[in-house]
Amino acid sequence: MSRKSISFGGLSSLVGFHLRWASGEFALDFRTSLEGTGMRQVLVGILAIVQANPGINQGGVGKALGIKRANMVSLINELVQRGAIGRTETPQDRRAFALKLTEEGEALLADCLARIAEHEQRLLWRLTALEQQLLVDLLSRIGPRPA
Numbered sequence: 274m275s276r277k278s279i280s281f282g283g284l285s286s287l288v289g290f291h292l293r294w295a296s297g298e299f300a301l302d303f304r305t306s307l308e309g310t311g312m313r314q315v316l317v318g319i320l321a322i323v324q325a326n327p328g329i330n331q332g333g334v335g336k337a338l339g340i341k342r343a344n345m346v347s348l349i350n351e352l353v354q355r356g357a358i359g360r361t362e363t364p365q366d367r368r369a370f371a372l373k374l375t376e377e378g379e380a381l382l383a384d385c386l387a388r389i390a391e392h393e394q395r396l397l398w399r400l401t402a403l404e405q406q407l408l409v410d411l412l413s414r415i416g417p418r419p420a
């Protein structure tokens with residue numbers, strides 16, 4: 274039975290229901306898009322943040338992406354072992370490392386972003402470029418009301 278042939282009743286008007294459904298569709302196609310790269314969504318996110326903020330430390334990356342400190346260590350180690358990220362001690366705090374993409378990391382991120390762009394076009398084909406930008410804008414506004 275297809276999604277279109279069944280009534281979802283009161284769920285049909287709930288934003289969260291549609292977000293969850295879309296998220297599931299995106300997650301499934303995302304994994305397929307990155308097959309063969311050995312990359313996961315979280316690793317692509319880390320590479321993108323480091324590329325946009327050379328010298329950022331892993332705590333800053335974790336804060337930006339909402340990743341717990343304990344998890345960041347293994348994720349950064351994984352990217353260092355792959356040769357995608359380089360670490361250097363910071364003079365201000367020898368316990369912290371400045372992160373920077375290597376040439377391999379730049380190439381890997383470029384490949385992943387190209388695959389992700391194709392993935393998004395496969396799923397967003399019904400939306401115009403303007404509608405896609407509006408969707409991004411609207412989704413970026415979702416969050417709790419400040420106290």
